[in-house]
Amino acid sequence: MPCQTDPVWRYIPVMSELSGWGRFPRHKTQLAAPRSEGAITARVAEGRAIARGNGRAYGDSAVGARQTVSMRYFNHMLSFDEKTGVLVAEAGVILGDVISAFLPRGWFPAVTPGTKFVTLGGMIAADVHGKNHHKDGSFGNFIDWIELIGPDGTLRRCSPRSNDELFRRTIGGMGLTGVILRCAIRLRPVESAWIRQTMQPLENLDAALEAFEAADAATYSVAWIDCLSQGDRLGRSLLMLGEHATAAELSEDKVRYPFETPRKNKKTVPFDLPQGVLSQYTVRAFNALYYWKGARQSGESLVDWDTYFYPLDAILGWNRIYGRKGFMQFQCALPLESSPEGLRALLEATSEAGAGSFLAVLKRFGEQESPFSFPMLGYTLALDFPVNAKTLALMEELDRITLDHGGRFYLAKDSQMSAETLHRSDPRAADYAAYRDSEGLRAPFQSRQSERLSL
Amino acid sequence: MTKGPVLILGATSDMAQAVARSYAALGHPLQLAARRPEALEKLKADLELRHSVPVSLHAFDVLDTGSHPAFIETLPALPEIAICAVGMMGEQVENEQDMAAAAQVMRSNYEGPATILALLANRFDARGSGQIVGISSVAGLRGRATNYVYGSAKAGFTAFLSGLRNRFAKRNVHVLTVLPGFVATRMTEGMDLPPRLTAEPEEVAEAIVKALSKGRNVIYVRKIWWLIMAIITSIPEAIFKKLRI
Structure with a gap:
């Protein structure tokens, strides 16, 4: 057991450098992990605090402007x-x-x-x-x-x-x-723990949107989108529909233990890949291969829940593949009527910049009535990029296209948007900021992100 | 197959809770004992929900050695595995001057844990099966100016465990001594510990489960601690007494 009184290991209030899952940006903050409600209150009393869960928001949503309150001990x-x-x-x-x-x-x-x-x-x-x-x-x-x-x-x-x-x-x-x-x-x-998956290869954006509209009755739908393909193939995708498999739909061996799925080996990315391993060439090759593989598997299959919902969780620490500088996510939602045009413009800008994104995802949103939640009736597109000057410029371009088409941005993914962009994209932001002021929430609760976005 | 109950003494500590989670995940019923069992209600609910195992809470005062036989009687069953995570660091500076405080540290780390484990060991022997885990400390391997009161009590506890193991070597009662090194717990919160030498409580728990299943006798959690302690214990006393480590 450790030796508390050892002079070498004295109490030092630690300023930690924290970031989100994208590892960009990084900020100094006072990180504490309270074990009691009273200890949380004490942190809040210090001001400009934000709670932090498992640090999976991509940017600085859970990095406190002064205090960061880790909730790791409140896990019962x-x-x-x-x-x-x-x-x-x-x-x-x-x-x-x-x-x-x-x-x-x-x-x-x-x-x-x-x-x-x-x-x-x-x-x-x-x-x-x-x-x-x-x-x-x-x-x-x-x-x-x-x-x-x-x-x-x-x-x-x-x-x-x-x-x-x-x-x-x-x-x-x-x-x-x-x-x-x-x-x-x-x-x-x-x-059961199984998902009945239907895979549809779709040769371009129009076909993808048409397929989404046709698949409205499916419980789950999501498309992986090749954001480097151009011309007639712009927006070629693999649409994956899913339903929870009923017991009757399972084979005899599976129906005996419907909630058991094969154990998978987790892989870990052990170190930061050098910058540039993910270039437009490697991503282009990956995308072509992935599309081709998906197209060959088109049709129905039974997939376990972990593979269907969380394919990336199988690679622990996958955020390291973008190298030491980290990466950024771009995710916007566009209204239904401007989606075809807006998505086309976003994909064109991305493929022209040649900025490769492994994890390009397209998804149809339904109705949403909330004071400040992200989704809106329409479509959402998510892309990720390594942090560099070129992609920072591209992000600005993507922000502009989104604004022009009446769209808005997902704050859990954001790491670099300006307050002006947020407030232009979403009139609800001003309303939320006013609410925070009227309830006296602005001084006690402040993340790096909320500070940046004037919330 | 139903699994044997696991008794955890001093169950409010971070290491104990991690051990409880590990054994619950393996399907063992748990008996959690602490001075204030009401502080464990949340953990009990959590373990029962996550792992569908029965969890019972028990009041246990390690210093009240007279109550130990009665305590064992209150358990729903004689455990198959008993893990002692009781410990108290105290303040060395205080322990040097205030003998009552020093005695409290000695009794909490040695007399109390040894008494309860001796009682359990005898019952295990009578039954013909049982495993005992004592969480001791590397601090017990050599007395140092910075924490010798705590260290000496842990030294006594380590020797006691070793003797117990020796006594039951040919019987079906096994004793495991754990010398964890630095662990990131409530005890060490805010201390700037070297990350390579500091284990997470979950690591300690996994090491205990694995060591017990393999019948190991003495373990360090991080292997490097074996080397560190081998060096520290081999320094000649004439030199050691002048060092400040």
């Missing part, structure tokens, strides 16, 4: 109702642990983002969406109540019935209404 599941599927848990619980605990009993998250390494608190703050947004909406639709620590240190429970404004603004509020401590979320019943 507290109760579960087998009849309704309502789970009460602390905010630091990791989504993957929820799946491990409840999928064997026939329950699955009603909405899940593309990684299971997020915390419930983070999912609420970003009001995450999944491949079923067009049908079920965002995560916020499946929350019964939230308990959060406010600016004065009091713990408040909010729900659609009590403190409903606080409730609605906390969902998608990027942690700027208080420290989310506990929540009650509804899981969905499933009959």
